[in-house]
Amino acid sequence: MLWAVKAAGGIIPIQTEAVPYDIPFFSNTLQHNFLQDDLHQALDQVITGGQFIRGTNVAQLERQFGERLGVPYAVGVGNGTDALWLSIQALEIGDNAEIITPAWSWISTASAITRAGAKPIFADVDPIYYTLTVEAVEPLITSKTKAVIAVHLYGASAPIRDLQRFCSGRRLHLIEDCAQGILTSEGGVVAGRRGICSAFSFYPTKNLGALGDAGLVTTSNASIAERIRRLSNHGALTRNDHILEGVNSRLDELQAAFLIVKLSHLAKWTEQRKVAAQYYTKNLAGIDDLHLPQTRPGTNHTFHLFVIRTSRRNELKEFLEGRGIQTLIHYPTALPFLPPYASANKDREFPVSGGLQNEVLSLPLYPELKKDDQDLVIEAVRDYYCG
Ligand SMILES: *Cc1c(COP(=O)(O)O)cnc(C)c1O
Secondary structure (H helix, E strand, O other), rough: OOOOOHHHHOOOOOOOOOOOOOOOOOOOOOHHOHHHHHHHHHHHHHHHHHHOOOOOOHHHHHHHHHHHOOOEEEEOOOHHHHHHHHHHHOOOOOOEEEEEEOOOOOOOOHHHHHHHOOOEEOOOOOOOOOOOOOOHHHHOOOOOOOEEEEEOOHHOHHHHHHHHHHHHHHEEEEEOOOOOOOOOOEEEEOOOOOOOOEEEEEOOOOOOOOOOOEEEEOOOHHHHHHHHHHHOOOOOOOOOOOOOOOOOOEOEHHHHHHHHHHOHHHHHHHHHHHHHHHHHHHHHHOOOOOOOOEEEEEEEOOOOOEEEEOOOOOHHHHHHHHHOEOOOOOOOOOOOHHHHHHHHHHHHHHHHHHHHHEEEEOOOOOOOOOOOHHHHHHHHHHHHOOO
């Protein structure tokens, strides 16, 4: 397949986004200023140590991450997309298997399935919480179905206990996509503990963000953990022991060292996200045509994103832009309608996801977001509707 588009001169420049906004959608500047000394110390320690791949920082991060979540095995990998792909690959479910996954997610959830030689079967999502449900999964089961991938989208927990019960009753594997759901929980059980494998991303904007790409898989199964470790390191656990073919998808020492610094602050940052989300919710309540994020009873929403819904989405986005406020759309196109999946799904309908793509808007939210800035966002939204 040919992905590249030839630009003049044959080189495609990286498209960087200039940020002219008074209130950017996301910023880690304050976080990194606050951690400056610790991050520099981590950097110095890695440079001095001279071990950049498969060293003590990765081992320590894996141990601490596993302890934090209460899972016995954590394996650092190159990024969250690979974490999903390695999870599927490690299950050895074979070619042409079908894996049921939400129609409403980031593309990685689906592309990892295809890359593993399986077929993504999209289920429409719950209209209130935007996650997978047992009711949506059940009618899609066929003899080829081997697994279900649930996504804790925006920081909201999927109904993971019900999905786990459903999957184990039908001998299906359940994988959790926790890229947006670190520390999200349901009934006190943290995301990443119910799936046979759970995939995490440390992409810089995620709730626990590296200073580059990084990811991790958790599992309670020793042989799956070993398989993922092998697959991510050319099939080998120790040098030259290639009992299978793998890829190069490792979490590196520098990112691990940065993540160790950050992990100790994650609980506090998560709390700050929740406080900011509550503040939005309180101050944006009562506007017709503005739906605020809902938290399913019994769950802990960690607000990776604060996503509102409105029928006048594009207009509101433009209005906020005029006030110097950056917003983003997660996501402009539901997965079944994207070119790589469109033909396979042309005869199916996805009313919820199809509606969401025209209505969702993510407001600025990160732990260090200043109250004054948040007040300006709130004022601007209220002005748009009521002004
Ligand atoms: C970010 C994300 C991923 C992929 O993570 P990367 O580290 O960017 O590869 C997968 N699934 C979801 C839902 C995500 O938000």
